[in-house]
Amino acid sequence: MLFPTKAIKPADSVFFIAAYLTEALSQGHDNFDSAFDYIQNTYPKTVTIELVILSFDFLFMLDRIEVKGDSFKIKLN
Template identity: 30%
Template sequence: MILPNKSIQPIDSLFCISSYIIDLAKHKDFTVDCIHSELLKTYPKKISIETIIHCINYLYIIGKLEVQDEIIKIKF
């Protein structure tokens, strides 16, 4: 589910969705709900809140995001 393969198209992978989240977080800090509403405007497909949470967890584990008081910030 993280990387695309035979059964998962690139647009459905967490890797692709996470890149959109990083692009959004470059400009300002967000909450999970704000990220979800912004991605619904910009991403070509509808994304569930669970998928957003999986992407945020993935980005946190690899050290790209930090979370402070429910605010998501990008780490450079």
């Protein structure tokens, strides 16, 4: 579920959802609701809120985003 495999299609993986989430944050969708709406409108499949939360967690563990109050900021290292 985290990475695509033979059994898991790329569109179903947290890795790909995190890529769309990174795009949403870079376009100024800096809070959860705005980023979730962006994903729902642009992602090729329906994404559950649980997968979006896992994607945020994935990016946070990789130190790619930082949380500031109600908003998220992408880190470009």
